[in-house]
Amino acid sequence: MNSFIYDIPVRVYFGEGQIKHLGEEVSQYGRRVLLTYGGGSIKRIGLYDTVMEELQKAGMEVYELADIAPNPRIDSVRKGAQMCKEHHIDVLLAVGGGSTLDATKFMAAGACVDHDPWDFLNEKWAPIVKALPIVTVLTLSATGSEMDCGGVISNPETQDKIGRLAPPMLPKASFLDPTYTYSVSRYQTACGAADMISHILEVYFNMEQDLYMLDCFMEGMLKTIIKYTPIAMAEPDNYEARANLMWTSSWAINGFVNGGKQQAWSCHPIEHEISAIYDITHGLGLAIITPRWMEYCLDESTVSKYVQFAVNVFGVDATLPPMEIAREGIRHLSEFLFKTLGLQSTFQEVNIGREHFSTMARKACGGNILPGFKHLNQQDIEKIFEMCLN
Amino acid sequence: MNSFIYDIPVRVYFGEGQIKHLGEEVSQYGRRVLLTYGGGSIKRIGLYDTVMEELQKAGMEVYELADIAPNPRIDSVRKGAQMCKEHHIDVLLAVGGGSTLDATKFMAAGACVDHDPWDFLNEKWAPIVKALPIVTVLTLSATGSEMDCGGVISNPETQDKIGRLAPPMLPKASFLDPTYTYSVSRYQTACGAADMISHILEVYFNMEQDLYMLDCFMEGMLKTIIKYTPIAMAEPDNYEARANLMWTSSWAINGFVNGGKQQAWSCHPIEHEISAIYDITHGLGLAIITPRWMEYCLDESTVSKYVQFAVNVFGVDATLPPMEIAREGIRHLSEFLFKTLGLQSTFQEVNIGREHFSTMARKACGGNILPGFKHLNQQDIEKIFEMCLN
Numbered sequence: 001m002n003s004f005i006y007d008i009p010v011r012v013y014f015g016e017g018q019i020k021h022l023g024e025e026v027s028q029y030g031r032r033v034l035l036t037y038g039g040g041s042i043k044r045i046g047l048y049d050t051v052m053e054e055l056q057k058a059g060m061e062v063y064e065l066a067d068i069a070p071n072p073r074i075d076s077v078r079k080g081a082q083m084c085k086e087h088h089i090d091v092l093l094a095v096g097g098g099s100t101l102d103a104t105k106f107m108a109a110g111a112c113v114d115h116d117p118w119d120f121l122n123e124k125w126a127p128i129v130k131a132l133p134i135v136t137v138l139t140l141s142a143t144g145s146e147m148d149c150g151g152v153i154s155n156p157e158t159q160d161k162i163g164r165l166a167p168p169m170l171p172k173a174s175f176l177d178p179t180y181t182y183s184v185s186r187y188q189t190a191c192g193a194a195d196m197i198s199h200i201l202e203v204y205f206n207m208e209q210d211l212y213m214l215d216c217f218m219e220g221m222l223k224t225i226i227k228y229t230p231i232a233m234a235e236p237d238n239y240e241a242r243a244n245l246m247w248t249s250s251w252a253i254n255g256f257v258n259g260g261k262q263q264a265w266s267c268h269p270i271e272h273e274i275s276a277i278y279d280i281t282h283g284l285g286l287a288i289i290t291p292r293w294m295e296y297c298l299d300e301s302t303v304s305k306y307v308q309f310a311v312n313v314f315g316v317d318a319t320l321p322p323m324e325i326a327r328e329g330i331r332h333l334s335e336f337l338f339k340t341l342g343l344q345s346t347f348q349e350v351n352i353g354r355e356h357f358s359t360m361a362r363k364a365c366g367g368n369i370l371p372g373f374k375h376l377n378q379q380d381i382e383k384i385f386e387m388c389l390n
Numbered sequence: 391m392n393s394f395i396y397d398i399p400v401r402v403y404f405g406e407g408q409i410k411h412l413g414e415e416v417s418q419y420g421r422r423v424l425l426t427y428g429g430g431s432i433k434r435i436g437l438y439d440t441v442m443e444e445l446q447k448a449g450m451e452v453y454e455l456a457d458i459a460p461n462p463r464i465d466s467v468r469k470g471a472q473m474c475k476e477h478h479i480d481v482l483l484a485v486g487g488g489s490t491l492d493a494t495k496f497m498a499a500g501a502c503v504d505h506d507p508w509d510f511l512n513e514k515w516a517p518i519v520k521a522l523p524i525v526t527v528l529t530l531s532a533t534g535s536e537m538d539c540g541g542v543i544s545n546p547e548t549q550d551k552i553g554r555l556a557p558p559m560l561p562k563a564s565f566l567d568p569t570y571t572y573s574v575s576r577y578q579t580a581c582g583a584a585d586m587i588s589h590i591l592e593v594y595f596n597m598e599q600d601l602y603m604l605d606c607f608m609e610g611m612l613k614t615i616i617k618y619t620p621i622a623m624a625e626p627d628n629y630e631a632r633a634n635l636m637w638t639s640s641w642a643i644n645g646f647v648n649g650g651k652q653q654a655w656s657c658h659p660i661e662h663e664i665s666a667i668y669d670i671t672h673g674l675g676l677a678i679i680t681p682r683w684m685e686y687c688l689d690e691s692t693v694s695k696y697v698q699f700a701v702n703v704f705g706v707d708a709t710l711p712p713m714e715i716a717r718e719g720i721r722h723l724s725e726f727l728f729k730t731l732g733l734q735s736t737f738q739e740v741n742i743g744r745e746h747f748s749t750m751a752r753k754a755c756g757g758n759i760l761p762g763f764k765h766l767n768q769q770d771i772e773k774i775f776e777m778c779l780n
Contacts, residue, residue, distance in 0.1 A: 001633060003405025008398075015393025015650060213614040213634050213641075220606025227602065243391060244603050247649075251603075259637075260405060 001209050002260030010147050010254075011173040014247065016239070018175055019050055019137070023058025025173045029133040030090020034083055036065045036104045038096045042139060045183050051095055051137065063087050065107075068096065071275055071282070072103035074155045077117045081110025084132060094136045094171075098143025101136050102151030105169035108132040121153055121162040128166035137175040140184055141245040142192030142283060144199060144253030146174035154276060161276035163268075176250070178242035186233045190341035191283030192249065193229040197222065197337075198286040199253040202265040205294070205305055205373045210259045218257050219312045221248045226313070230340055266372035267293050270381060273360035278352055287343045288350075291334045292387040297374040298326055306330070348390045357385045391599050392650030400537050400644075401563040404637065406629070408565055409440055409527070413448025415563045419523040420480020424473055426455045426494045428486045432529060435573050441485055441527065453477050455497075458486065461665055461672070462493035464545045467507045471500025474522060484526045484561075488533025491526050492541030495559035498522040511543055511552040518556035527565040530574055531635040532582030532673060534589060534643030536564035544666060551666035553658075566640070568632035576623045580731035581673030582639070583619040587612065587727075588676040589643040592655040595684070595695055595763045600649045608647050609702045611638045616703070620730055656762035657683050660771060663750035668742055677733045678740075681724045682777040687764040688716055696720070738780045747775045 013021050026033055033055060042048045055062050065083055068076045083089065084107060094104035108131040110117035119126040138146045145151060149170035152163035184192070204218045224244050231241035251257070270293070271285040298306055303322045310316035310329025318325065338345035347353070361381035370376045376384075403411050416423055423445060432438045445452050455473055458466045473479065474497060484494035498521035500507035509516040528536045535541060539560035542553040574582070594608045614634050621631040641647070660683070661675040688696055693712045700706035700719025708715065728735040737743070751771035760766045766774075 001405070001629060003403075003408050005408075005411075006402040006404060009401075011399075012396040013393075014396060015391070018393050018395075021395075209630070211634055211637055212617065212630075213610060213638050216610025216613055217607055220603060220610050223606055224603040239391060240599070240602075244601055247601055248603050 001211070002262060004258070004260040006256065008147065008170075008254055008256065010171050012147065012176055012250070013173065014176045015243075016177055016179050018177055019054060022051065022054040022135075022137070022175060023060070026055065026091055026093055026135050027058040027060060029172070031059065032061045032063070032088055032090045034063045034065060034080065034087070034089045034092045034107070036068060036080060036092060036094045036096070036100055036107070038066070038068045038070075038100050040066070041183065042095050045139075045180065047095065047137070047139065047180055051093070055093075063089065068100045068103045070099045071154045071161065071279060072099040074118045074121070074153050076103045077106040077110060077153060080104065080107030081117050084108070084111030089132060091133045091135060094134065095139065097138070097140030098145045101138070101145035101171075102143070102153065104134060104136070105131070105145070105149075105151040106153055108134050109166065109169055118155060121155075121160070121164060128164070128168055131166075131168040134169065134171045135173050135175075136171045137177075137180070138246070139180045140188065140192060141181055141242070141249035142195040144196075144249050146171060146176065147250040147254040152272065159276050161272040163272070174250075176246050178239055178246050179237075181242045181246060182237045184236070186236075188281075189229060189232050189236075190343050191281045191287070193225050193245070193283070193341060194287035194290075194337055194343060195283035196225055196245075196249050196252045197333075198267050198283075198290050200257070201290060201294075202267060203257050203261060204309065205297070205302075206261050206263050207302060207305065207373070208261050208263055210261050214257045214259045215308070217251075221252055222313045224248050226336060233341070263373065264371045266370060266374075266376065269370060270364045270384065273364045274352065277356055277360065278350070280350055280352070284343055284350065287337045287341075288345065288347065288388050289384065291330050291337070292384050294330050294333070296380070296384050296387065298330070302374070346390045347385070347388045354389070357382050361385065391601070392652060394648070394650040396646065398537065398560075398644055398646065400561050402537065402566055402640070403563065404566045405633075406567055406569050408567055409444060412441065412444040412525075412527070412565060413450070416445065416481055416483055416525050417448040417450060419562070421449065422451045422453070422478055422480045424453045424455060424470065424477070424479045424482045424497070426458060426470060426482060426484045426486070426490055426497070428456070428458045428460075428490050430456070431573065432485050435529075435570065437485065437527070437529065437570055441483070445483075453479065458490045458493045460489045461544045461551065461669060462489040464508045464511075464543050466493045467496040467500060467543060470494065470497030471507050474498070474501030479522060481523045481525060484524065485529065487528070487530030488535045491528070491535035491561075492533070492543065494524060494526075495521070495535070495539075495541045496543055498524050499556065499559055508545060511545075511550070511554060518554070518558055521556075521558040524559065524561045525563050525565075526561045527567075527570070528636070529570045530578065530582060531571055531632070531639035532585040534586075534639050536561060536566065537640040537644040542662065549666050551662045553662070564640075566636050568629055568636050569627075571632045571636060572627045574626070576732075578671075579619060579622050580733050581671045581677070583615050583635070583673070583731060584677035584680075584727055584733060585673035586615055586635075586639050586642045587723075588657050588673075588680050590647070591680060591684075592657060593647055593651060594699065595687070595692075596651050596653045597692060597695065597763070598651050598653055600651050604647045604649045605698070607641075611642055612703045614638050616726060623731070653763065654761045656760060656766065659760060660754045660774065663754045664742065667746055667750065668740075670740055670742070674733055674740065677727045677731075678735065678737065678778050679774065681720050681727070682774050684720050684723070686770070686774050686777065688720075692764070736780045737775070737778045744775075744779070747772050751775065
C-alpha cells in the first residue's frame with residue numbers, strides 16, 4: 001500500500017442559488033476578471049446575466065472570451081493567455097462544462113509565462129509553476145475539472161489531444177448549482193455519465209493493494225450514477241438527480257479515491273487518440289471503449305476485481321463461478337451504457353472505420369507500452385479497436 | 391435538499407514514513423513551535439524522538455507541553471495558550487489522539503486573545519476569529535480531530551464538557567501514519583471504532599432529504615469499520631487494517647458526509663454529560679448509548695432509514711417486514727459493539743447508577759429540547775439512560 005498526500009483546497013459552493021457568493025469569492029483575488037465560456041448556452045439559460053450582475057455588484061471589471069469549443073483547442077488557450085497579459089487580469093472565471101474549464105486553466109498558466117502555451121503540452125513539457133487564480137461555475141456534470149488541477153487540450157494542426165495535471169491550475173473555488181444542468185440534453189447527460197463511470201473504473205480496476213474504504217466509495221459513486229442518470233434523462237429538472245450526478249462528477253476524479261495507487265489510466269489515453277481525429281464526444285468514446293477494454297483485460301490474474309465490481313455494483317450472484325460473475329458485470333455495464341442510456345455502442349454507428357487504427361494505437365502507447373491495469377502495446381490497442389467496430 | 395459550502399483545506403500526509411515531510415511543513419509557519427502531547431506513549435513508541443529529530447533538522451526552536459489528559463481539561467488549554475504568548479510561538483504541533491489535538495486547537499485560539507480560553511466555551515461564547523497555525527501527528531483513529539475544526543474541552547470545576555467548531559482551528563496539515571497506531575490497545579481500538587460509528591450514525595440517521603451519494607459513502611465507511619476493527623484488534627500491526635481505520639476516522643467527521651444536512655447530533659451531547667461526570671472513555675459511552683437511542687427513536691416515521699441501514703450495511707434480508715428489518719439492524723450493531731468488539735454493554739458494568747440521570751438529562755437538553763433525529767426532552771433522555779442501565 002503506497003503513501004500519498006491528500007491536498008484538495010478547492011472551496012465548493014454547492015446548491016441552488018449559491019451564485020450569490022460569486023462576487024465575494026471572485027473579488028478577493030482582484031478587480032479585473034476574464035470571463036470565459038462556450039457556445040452561448042449560458043446565455044440561453046440566463047446564467048450569463050446572473051453572473052454579470054453578481055460581478056458588477058462586486059465592482060469587477062469584466063473582460064470576456066466566448067466560443068470555447070468542446071475538445072478545447074490550443075488557439076482558445078493562446079487567445080485567453082494573451083488577453084490576460086494585455087488587460088492585466090487578476091482572476092479567471094470559467095462558466096461552462098469541462099472544455100471551458102480545461103481551456104481556462106491553461107490560459108491562467110499561460111498568462112504567467114512568455115512562451116507559447118502549447119509548450120506546456122508538447123514534447124517541451126514546460127514547467128507549470130504559477131497560474132492566475134481560477135474560479136469556476138459548472139454547467140455540465142462530467143469531467144470533474146471543477147475540483148482537479150488538470151485539463152486536456154487539442155491541437156488540430158498536429159492531431160494531438162494532450163492532458164496535464166499541475167497544482168497551480170487547481171480552481172480556488174467552484175460553484176456547483178444543479179439547476180444549471182437542467183438544460184443539458186438527454187444525450188449529453190448520458191455522455192457525462194459515461195465519462196464519470198470511466199473516471200472511476202480507471203482507478204477501480206487496479207490490482208495494487210490500496211484502501212478498501214476507497215473501493216467502497218467508488219462503488220457508491222457508480223451506484224449513484226446508475227440510479228440517477230436515467231432519472232435526469234427522463235426528468236431534466238429533477239434536482240435530486242442532477243445534484244447527485246454533479247457532486248459525484250467532482251469526487252470521481254478529484255484524486256481522493258486514488259489514495260496511493262500509482263497505476264496509469266488506460267481508456268482515457270486510448271479515447272483521446274480517437275477524439276483527436278474524429279471530434280467525437282469524449283464520454284461517448286469512453287462508453288464504446290470501456291466494456292471492450294474490460295473484456296480484453298479479463299483473465300485469471302485480474303478476475304477478482306471484476307467479481308468485486310459485479311457483486312457490489314450490480315448485485316450479481318456471488319455464488320456463481322468467478323469468470324461467470326465477471327462477464328455478468330461487463331454485460332450489466334454494457335446494458336446500462338447502450339440500452340438504459342441509449343448511447344451508440346459501436347464505432348460503425350459513429351462512422352469510425354479502420355483507417356486510423358494503427359496510427360491511433362501507436363500514439364496511444366507512445367510507440368511502446370501503454371502502462372495500466374494491463375500493460376497494452378500497439379497490437380493490444382488495435383485489437384480493442386477491432387472489438388469496438390461492431 | 392439544502393445547499394452547503396465544502397471547504398476542507400487540510401493537507402494530509404498519509405502513510406508509513408510520511409513524517410519525513412514534517413520539518414518542511416511545520417517550518418513554513420515560523421521557527422518557534424509548541425509541541426503538545428499526552429501521557430508519554432509517544433515516547434514509548436519512539437515517535438517523540440522522530441518528531442524532535444525532524445524539527446531539529448528543520449531548525450525549529452521547540453517548546454513542550456506534555457501530560458494532556460484524555461477528556462482534556464481547560465487547565466491544559468490555559469497553560470498552552472499562556473506558553474504561546476510567553477514564548478511567541480509561531481505554530482503548534484499536536485502529537486497524539488483526539489484529546490491532545492482538541493486541547494491544542496483551543497490553545498492556538500487562546501493564544502490570540504486576552505481573555506480566559508474557557509470563555510470560548512461557557513455562556514460568553516467568545517468569538518474565535520483567529521488561531522495560530524496547527525499541525526497534527528495522529529496516534530489514535532477515533533475523533534477525526536485531525537481533519538476538522540472542532541474540539542471538546544472539560545471543566546471539572548463546573549462538571550461541563552463542551553464542544554465547539556471554529557474554522558480558524560482547522561489544522562493546516564495532519565500526518566496520518568497507520569504504524570503510529572500499532573500500539574493502541576485492543577480496548578482503545580474498539581472504543582475508537584465505536585466513536586467513528588457514532589460520528590457516522592449521527593449524520594446518517596436523518597430524515598432530511600440529502601445526497602444519496604453521501605449515504606453510500608457512509609455505508610462504505612461503516613462496512614470498513616466493521617471489516618477492519620476486529621482485524622486490528624487481533625493483529626495490532628496489520629497495516630491494511632490500521633490504514634483503513636485511520637482514513638475512515640478522518641472522513642467520518644470532517645464535514646464531507648454532512649452535505650446540506652442541518653440536523654443536530656443526539657448521542658454525542660448525551661454522552662458528553664456522562665463523561666463530564668464519570669470520566670468514562672468517550673467511545674465506550676457512545677457504544678452503550680447508540681443502540682438504545684436507535685431503539686428509542688424507531689417508529690413508523692423513521693423506519694425507512696433503519697431499513698436502509700440494516701440492508702446496506704449488514705446485508706439484512708430486504709424482503710422482511712420493515713420493522714423487523716429495522717430491529718435486525720439494531721441487533722447486528724449491538725452484536726458488533728458488545729460481542730465482536732467486546733465492549734461493556736451496560737451502565738452497570740461501568741459503575742454508572744441512576745444518581746445523576748436527571749441532572750445529566752437536563753443538561754443534555756439544555757433544560758428544554760435536544761433537537762436531532764427525534765427531538766428529545768429531559769424525560770426522553772432519562773428513559774434512554776434507563777435502557778442503558780442493564
